[in-house]
Structure formats: structure tokens, C-alpha cells
Amino acid sequence: MATMKDIARLAQVSTSTVSxxxxxxxxxxxxxxxxxxxxxxxxxxxxxxxxxSLKMKCTKTLGMLVTTSTNPFFGEVLKGVERRCYEKGYNLILCNTEGDSERMKASIDTLLQKRVDGLMLMCSTLEGQEIEIFERYPNVPVVVMDWGPMTYASDKIQDNSYKGGYLATQYLIKHGHTTLGCVTGPLHRHQAISRFNGFKQALQDSNLILNPDWIVESNFECDGGYEAYHQLKATKSLPSALFVCNDMMAMGLINAAIEDGVSIPKELSVIGYDDIHLTKYMAPSLTTIHQPKHQLGNVAVDTLLSRLAQPQAPQRIIQLEPSLVERNSVYKIV
Known part of the structure; x- marks a missing residue:
């Protein structure tokens, strides 16, 4: 690879002149x-x-960790992150954790050794894990996306999952449903418990009874929704409507219900959460709660760059608001 000295020799000038x-x-x-x-x-x-980068003490590179998942939600967020990095003149190094805490720590160590200017973490399956490695790199800014409470200082971007759960349940109630169930995500995770709490509060505000037989804890994946339907069916009676706490589970549940000969939405109404791109093209198309995924990616990058510019500013929690997307999977009871 040619150097400035090579150029200076060929051009017959000094190295400083080349510079x-x-x-x-x-x-x-x-x-x-x-x-x-x-x-x-x-x-x-x-x-x-x-x-x-060694001279400027800036590599113009950001690192991001995500949990590998079949859920397109992560890919849609990542698309927003990549686009924003490009717009801001930054490179992005992406690592998958595979849901493994040791792999996450090793990936963080690798990224920090590569002198990334900052880190974005989107590994909610590892929520609550102690990440002592950050103690060795206290000056590297961190933005956490879509995660629960942190044990270390960082800026945080999150959706208002409680409000989203409330909106979903309120929509079912306004459509005349009085027997409601909920398929939650893993309840040790912040998002899952927040959405479930929103569901319970909406029932309480409408003086409706929460039937524990119609509450199933699942895994935020399609197979979890599929199995959840069979768990509900085993109770011998189904509610008229279900709030399924993410779209992947809703897809699996609807598939199981249709296989069982249940009409969606006439016999069982379903509302999901996330508004991933695929749900628009289901049959029936899925009514769901929209998370602003591209905005989540954009805001994460902007927050990290803002932290680089003002490292002493107080840590921030930025909350993005969900909204309802009305499609065809909820039946209106006259």
C-alpha cells in the first residue's frame, strides 16, 4: 500500500508538502x-x-449488538440504524448475541477493542444481566434500545409498552368484547410485563373480570403463539378476543386457530403488537399496535452522536409512543 513518502518521492516534494x-x-x-x-x-x-482515527481519536464507527431472532422487528429497526449512520457519515459494525450472555460480553469486548466511538445495545433477551466489562471502558457512550432497567449509566430508548397494551385492550372493549384473554411475552422482561399491565388496567377501568384461564405466558415467537392457542383451547372455552403481545405470536396463534376451524375474526378476534411489515398482508390482515421502528433506529443513532458531542450531559430516557393500526382481525360485536 502506497504511503505519503512514496508520493513525495514520485512527485519530488517533501512529505509535509504531500500532507x-x-x-x-x-x-x-x-x-x-x-x-x-x-x-x-x-x-x-x-x-x-x-x-x-488514531490521530483524531475518532473512528467514525459505531457498534451495535442485537439478539438474533426470526422476528422481522429487529431487521426493521436495524434498517433505520443503518440508514441514519450512513446519513451521518458513520460506519456500523453489527454483532449478534444469539441470546447468550457470554457471547454478548465477548462481542462488546471485541467492539470496544476495535475502538468504536459508541455502542447501541438491543439484546432484551438478556435483560438484567450484569455487564461488568463497561467498567473497563467508562468513556465509551452506550445507548440501550428496547430494554428494561439498567445497572449502569446509559441513554435509553424505549416504547411506551404500558400505553400500547392499554390501547390494544381498549380497542377490543370498544368493539363490544367483554371476554378477553392475553398471550404475554416472558414476564421477566420489561416489555412483556408492561404490555400485560396495560391490558389488566384497561379491563379494570371497564369493570371487566380477568379470567386467569385466558392468560398464557409465551416466548414472543411464532411457535409460542401456536402453542398458546392450544393451551387456551384446552380450557374448553375461548374468549371472544385476544390481545397477543407481539405480532409473531399473533401470526402463530391465528395459524393454529384456522387449522382448528375457528373463524378469525368472527369467532375469535386478535390484536397484535409491533406492526411488522408482514402483518399487512396476512389473511385476515392483523390489527396491531404500531411501534415506530425506523424512528427507534434513527433516535438511537442521534442520541449516541449527541452523547459523543456532550459526554457530560445527564443520561436520558427517550420514550416513543405507540399507535393503533386498524385492519381486519377484530370483529365488531353489535
Whole structure:
């Protein structure tokens, strides 16, 4: 790989002159500038990003950790992150944790050793894990996305899951449903318990009884929704409507119900959560709670860059608001 010394030798100028021409830090004559640029072109010179980052103490690179999942939600958020990084002139290094705490810690260590300017974490399956590695890199800013309470200082981006759960349940009640069930995510996770709490509060506000037989804790995946339907069916009676706490489980549950000969939504209404792209094209299309996924990605990058610019500013919690998307999976009872 060609260096500035090689260019200087070919152009017959000093190395400092080459530096001034390439970095535009001092005026040089038109003839010398032309010779230097031609020499750089002839040698196929490319400036060293590593050398520049060491000099500037900035790599213009961000790291992101996600939990590998079949859920398109993560891919849609990642698309927003990648686009925002590109718009801001930053590179992105992505690592998967596979839901493994040791792999997460090893990935964080690798990213920090590569001198990323900051980190974004979206590994909610590992919620509550102690990540002592951050103690070794106290000056690297961290933004946590879609996660529960933190044991270390970081900015946090989250959706208002409680409000989303309340909106979903309230919508079912306004459509005349009085027998309601809920398929939750893993209740040790912040999102799952918040959505379930919103469900319970909406029932309470409408003086409706919560039937424990119609509450199933599941795993936020399609197979969990599929199994949840069979658990509910085993109780011998189904509610008229279900709040399923993410779209992946809702898809699995609807599949199981249709296989069982149950009409969606006439015999069983279903509302999901996330508004992943696929749900628009289901049959019936899924009524759901929209999470602003691209905005989540954008805000995470902007928050991290803001932290880089103002490292001493107080940590922030930024809450994004959910909204209802009305489609065809909820039946209105006259």
C-alpha cells in the first residue's frame, strides 16, 4: 500500500508538502498540487482510516449488538440504524448475541477493542444481566434500545409498552368484547410485563373480570403463539378476543386457530403488537399496535452522536409512543 513518502518521492516534494496538498491545510503552487495529485493517482493511494482515527481519536464507527431472532422487528429497526449512520457519515459494525450472555460480553469486548466511538445495545433477551466489562471502558457512550432497567449509566430508548397494551385492550372493549384473554411475552422482561399491565388496567377501568384461564405466558415467537392457542383451547372455552403481545405470536396463534376451524375474526378476534411489515398482508390482515421502528433506529443513532458531542450531559430516557393500526382481525360485536 502506497504511503505519503512514496508520493513525495514520485512527485519530488517533501512529505509535509504531500500532507498539505491531500489535507488542504496550506496553499501550494498549482504545479506542485498537480504533481502530488497525479502521483497519488498513479500509486493508487488511499489514506489510512486507522492512522486518521488514531490521530483524531475518532473512528467514525459505531457498534451495535442485537439478539438474533426470526422476528422481522429487529431487521426493521436495524434498517433505520443503518440508514441514519450512513446519513451521518458513520460506519456500523453489527454483532449478534444469539441470546447468550457470554457471547454478548465477548462481542462488546471485541467492539470496544476495535475502538468504536459508541455502542447501541438491543439484546432484551438478556435483560438484567450484569455487564461488568463497561467498567473497563467508562468513556465509551452506550445507548440501550428496547430494554428494561439498567445497572449502569446509559441513554435509553424505549416504547411506551404500558400505553400500547392499554390501547390494544381498549380497542377490543370498544368493539363490544367483554371476554378477553392475553398471550404475554416472558414476564421477566420489561416489555412483556408492561404490555400485560396495560391490558389488566384497561379491563379494570371497564369493570371487566380477568379470567386467569385466558392468560398464557409465551416466548414472543411464532411457535409460542401456536402453542398458546392450544393451551387456551384446552380450557374448553375461548374468549371472544385476544390481545397477543407481539405480532409473531399473533401470526402463530391465528395459524393454529384456522387449522382448528375457528373463524378469525368472527369467532375469535386478535390484536397484535409491533406492526411488522408482514402483518399487512396476512389473511385476515392483523390489527396491531404500531411501534415506530425506523424512528427507534434513527433516535438511537442521534442520541449516541449527541452523547459523543456532550459526554457530560445527564443520561436520558427517550420514550416513543405507540399507535393503533386498524385492519381486519377484530370483529365488531353489535
Amino acid at each position: 498539505h496538498v491531500l489535507n488542504k491545510t496550506r496553499f501550494v503552487s498549482e504545479d506542485i498540487e498537480k504533481r502530488v495529485k497525479q502521483a497519488a493517482k498513479d500509486l493508487n493511494y488511499s489514506p489510512s482510516a486507522l492512522a486518521r
